[in-house]
Amino acid sequence: MRRWSILAIGLGVGLFAGSQLASSRAQQTALWAGVAATVVGLVMFAASQPDSPDPEAAEGTTFAGLGPRVEQLLKLAEEQAADHLRQAEKDARKVRARVEAGLWVVLRQGDDGARYEVARLESRSDADSVVAALEARGHLQRYSVAPAGGE
Known part of the structure; x- marks a missing residue:
């Protein structure tokens, strides 16, 4: 100035x-x-004008103490990432438990011969009821019940 x-x-x-x-x-x-x-x-x-600029004397450009601060920020980021990972794994276990709890699946056989999952239910009788309701509509597709994981 x-x-x-x-x-x-x-x-x-x-x-x-x-x-x-x-x-x-x-x-x-x-x-x-x-x-x-x-x-x-x-x-x-x-x-x-100074003959040789001194980086330490430059106004507002001091990097003293920057290393420990960067390390602190990286450590905090790692801790937050670990927390997010633990929460995601916990949520995934809940979703997997809900999916695996449905022990019976209702399948529809398409015109191409492929089988498609229509519903996942907790009991065989519930799955049979869904098949009966779908077949009562008069569609030409074939429906079946199978154990989950064994389609």
Whole structure:
């Protein structure tokens, strides 16, 4: 910020001096005085620049302590991922238990000979009732009951 202030002051002095000289002398002399003042401002600006930039001295760009913070964030992410994985495995066990609890499946045989699952039920009598209701509709498809997992 300080360097830009010096540059602005140098340019302002050059413009002010040029305008003052223009009113009292020839325009050509005023122009060269303004150029000289601008050059002085630029030299002052260049002189205020550091010779070799020091990364530690740069404003707002310090990386001290970044390593431990990154490690802390990665550890937290790993813990959250493990929690999500445990919850997903728990949910999968619940879904699998519900699916496996349906011990009987109702199957429909398509025109192409392939068998398609229509329903999964907990008892053979429930499955037989579904087959009877489907066949009572008068469709030409054939329905059957089979144990789950043994289709």
